[in-house]
Amino acid sequence: MPINGATKDGNHHAAGKGGTSLSLRGSKALTPFSPYIQAVNDAKADQWSPTNPDGYFLMATAESVLSFDLIHEKIRNCREVPATVGLYGNFRGGERLRNAIARMMQRTFMGVEVNPSHICISSGVTAVLDLFFFAACNPGEGCLIPAPYFPAFDNDMAIRNEVIPIPVQPGNTQTYIPTAAEMEDAVVEAAKQGINARMLLITNPGNPLGTLYPEATLKELLLWAVNRGLHVLSDEIYANSKFGVSVDEFVSLEKVASNAVKENLLSAELVAELVHTAYGMSKDFGMNGFRVGCLHTKSKDLLEFWQNMGMFAAVSNDTQHALAIMLEDELFVDSYVAENNRRLKNSYELLTRSLEMAKLKYMPACAAMFCWLDLRTLLTESTFKAEVCLWKEILDECRIVLTPGEACHYAEPGYFRVCYASMPPNQLQMACNRLAKFVEKKRRKRKAPEIACQQD
Numbered sequence: 001m002p003i004n005g006a007t008k009d010g011n012h013h014a015a016g017k018g019g020t021s022l023s024l025r026g027s028k029a030l031t032p033f034s035p036y037i038q039a040v041n042d043a044k045a046d047q048w049s050p051t052n053p054d055g056y057f058l059m060a061t062a063e064s065v066l067s068f069d070l071i072h073e074k075i076r077n078c079r080e081v082p083a084t085v086g087l088y089g090n091f092r093g094g095e096r097l098r099n100a101i102a103r104m105m106q107r108t109f110m111g112v113e114v115n116p117s118h119i120c121i122s123s124g125v126t127a128v129l130d131l132f133f134f135a136a137c138n139p140g141e142g143c144l145i146p147a148p149y150f151p152a153f154d155n156d157m158a159i160r161n162e163v164i165p166i167p168v169q170p171g172n173t174q175t176y177i178p179t180a181a182e183m184e185d186a187v188v189e190a191a192k193q194g195i196n197a198r199m200l201l202i203t204n205p206g207n208p209l210g211t212l213y214p215e216a217t218l219k220e221l222l223l224w225a226v227n228r229g230l231h232v233l234s235d236e237i238y239a240n241s242k243f244g245v246s247v248d249e250f251v252s253l254e255k256v257a258s259n260a261v262k263e264n265l266l267s268a269e270l271v272a273e274l275v276h277t278a279y280g281m282s283k284d285f286g287m288n289g290f291r292v293g294c295l296h297t298k299s300k301d302l303l304e305f306w307q308n309m310g311m312f313a314a315v316s317n318d319t320q321h322a323l324a325i326m327l328e329d330e331l332f333v334d335s336y337v338a339e340n341n342r343r344l345k346n347s348y349e350l351l352t353r354s355l356e357m358a359k360l361k362y363m364p365a366c367a368a369m370f371c372w373l374d375l376r377t378l379l380t381e382s383t384f385k386a387e388v389c390l391w392k393e394i395l396d397e398c399r400i401v402l403t404p405g406e407a408c409h410y411a412e413p414g415y416f417r418v419c420y421a422s423m424p425p426n427q428l429q430m431a432c433n434r435l436a437k438f439v440e441k442k443r444r445k446r447k448a449p450e451i452a453c454q455q456d
């Protein structure tokens, strides 16, 4: 048999188990990280529009269309094309954009001085996480993540980098606020299974909850993780989307770490090596398609690593240039952020008013673009099989795509993530009406005998 499985006639035999010629890691990535992704893709091709009134409402994608009119108008006026855009740039990001992003982060949410030389720019936070996991963790090591969490993290860590996600369930199911003791238990449990926990990943403001971590919680988790020698990465991609009333103010992990150093609770060297923050343009600025994200780190090794490996996920110089010009306009940034938050608030209130009218429970949110919906009372039983059935009924009958709680690794069945910013308010109202009608019908049917759910 010739090498590479080529037969005499020159054809190639499918090498993998399932008849694929791809590598083991390539074949693992053939199926989406979660089954609901297929429904998202199908629904995208058949979305609601005035000419497709029975089309789907896609509420499972973390995308905001609410303020893109403002960005669109602005960015068109920022499009200069300097002669240097045709050349390779710095693979940690060009100086002008690193300066502009650093200044914007410092001014708008980080609360500490941000040195542009600590910024690494890549094509979205997805790419930032991919490179980070590659650099910081060995294959087979674990990453602690408070659950419920953003489903695509599984893609970034497990599928791309063979890092094992360790979801940590909240002891407090009212606030979902994690504790260091819960993290410690998870580390011990993972070790029993031969998994070495290497890092902690937190998302603040949260996806899928749309809530903020109290400063005291951030401090508790930070001190615990750093003293245990773990990397801590805070994904703050929603840091400029805060619109609601909450007991807690948003505080960046960088600020908490800087205070811990000032109070002599942690050494500056350890913090520089182990504490990192991710930010991106996809959410707060509704610029998913531009593919721009960044890592803030003081780790010399990580910065050096990015200089070499950043090329795999570099942002085009053309995009960098336009974005830098946009972010340098501080008046624009400030008025955009304020207006975007006003629009997020408006949509959130529209959604929650409808949920309340339909007597549906949800976790109150104050940030990001999600609502964590509690549909436990509509389950036929408290199992993930029943959750899938309900999710499918909502998909088929309401033609609404939601993210099931199981995909967010939440331990209790019956919760769903709703993204309310992925459509304008008039469409959101229609989606809410469909959902309310469905719930009413379902409750009426409840009184009649149950019909078993068909799962294919």
Ligand SMILES: Cc1ncc(COP(=O)(O)O)c(C=O)c1O
Residues within 6 Å of the ligand: 062, 123, 124, 125, 126, 127, 150, 203, 207, 235, 237, 280, 281, 282, 288, 292, 293
């Ligand atoms: C918490 C979180 N991190 C990262 C990402 C990925 O964003 P990007 O478009 O920058 O890759 C998302 C997108 O939904 C997210 O919600």
